Amino acid sequence: MSGELSPIDKAKFVAAKRAVDFVEDGMRVGLGTGSTAAWMVRCLGEMVREDGLKIKGVPTSTRTADLAREVGIEVISLDEAKWLDVTIDGADEFDGDLNLIKGGGGALLQEKIVATASDQMIVITDASKEVEHLGAFPLPIEVIPFGWQTTKSLVEEMLISMDVMGRDSTLRMNGDHPYVTDEGNHILDLHLGRIGNARQLSLVLNQVPGVVENGLFVDICDVVILGFADGKVETRDINEGTVEEDRLDFLESDNLFKDMMD
Numbered sequence: 001m002s003g004e005l006s007p008i009d010k011a012k013f014v015a016a017k018r019a020v021d022f023v024e025d026g027m028r029v030g031l032g033t034g035s036t037a038a039w040m041v042r043c044l045g046e047m048v049r050e051d052g053l054k055i056k057g058v059p060t061s062t063r064t065a066d067l068a069r070e071v072g073i074e075v076i077s078l079d080e081a082k083w084l085d086v087t088i089d090g091a092d093e094f095d096g097d098l099n100l101i102k103g104g105g106g107a108l109l110q111e112k113i114v115a116t117a118s119d120q121m122i123v124i125t126d127a128s129k130e131v132e133h134l135g136a137f138p139l140p141i142e143v144i145p146f147g148w149q150t151t152k153s154l155v156e157e158m159l160i161s162m163d164v165m166g167r168d169s170t171l172r173m174n175g176d177h178p179y180v181t182d183e184g185n186h187i188l189d190l191h192l193g194r195i196g197n198a199r200q201l202s203l204v205l206n207q208v209p210g211v212v213e214n215g216l217f218v219d220i221c222d223v224v225i226l227g228f229a230d231g232k233v234e235t236r237d238i239n240e241g242t243v244e245e246d247r248l249d250f251l252e253s254d255n256l257f258k259d260m261m262d
């Protein structure tokens with residue numbers, strides 16, 4: 001990457017930089033997937049290389065595993081870690097209860113397993129992901145390739161019976177071919193518009209044969225860290241509400257940030 005970073009990338013970097021303050025020596029850390037999580041992985045890598053931070057990372061995708069190894073983080077599997085101290089990940093949407101839509105990058109299945117197996121899930125994001133009601137972002141569901149068109153019809157029928165707004169679903173494509181997840185599955189994106197009861201929808205979707213998992217994260221996230229391009233950070237804590245924080249004055253002096261702009 002070279003040149004000036006966009007305001008959105010600066011905001012993502014600020015959120016990532018604050019989130020890694022939660023990581024301490026000896027921790028087992030879930031490493032999320034996506035452009036925001038990639039900043040966090042780079043920040044942790046810098047702490048490992050420069051400060052001797054000792055952590056083990058459990059990545060949520062092959063992309064994140066590759067990046068983590070590249071920046072010097074020791075990578076282990078979830079089965080080796082068994083349980084994690086903290087997972088830091090991005091999101092596509094979050095609401096006032098810190099419920100999320102995830103999976104825009106296709107990694108929702110590993111992300112949900114890893115986040116659920118963590119003492120704490122921290123979401124890092126820019127302000128564009130905050131919504132009053134989940135659902136404007138198409139909800140990804142991971143389905144097995146066998147009979148996916150039947151699964152799609154069953155999901156649509158179920159949405160009709162639940163009187164859920166929207167109801168269009170599309171198979172995610174990668175060029176001319178269906179998108180394939182790390183687990184060899186496909187993704188259906190549900191264009192719902194507005195999700196009334198995320199918990200109920202999540203439970204019902206996972207009852208449809210062929211659906212492996214959906215991108216609703218209900219009662220999993222503990223903290224959302226919002227970054228802004230000018231260095232401001234705001235934290236939403238499920239227990240403490242909104243914590244306003246000072247502007248962080250590191251943007252122009254941070255080595256990693258400077259490296260990324262060179």
Ligand SMILES: O=C[C@H](O)[C@H](O)[C@H](O)COP(=O)(O)O
Pocket residue numbers: 032033034035036037089090091092101102103104105106107108111
């Ligand atoms: O599958 C992808 C993940 O859920 C991402 O964390 C999510 O899509 C947000 O990605 P980004 O930080 O690139 O907006």
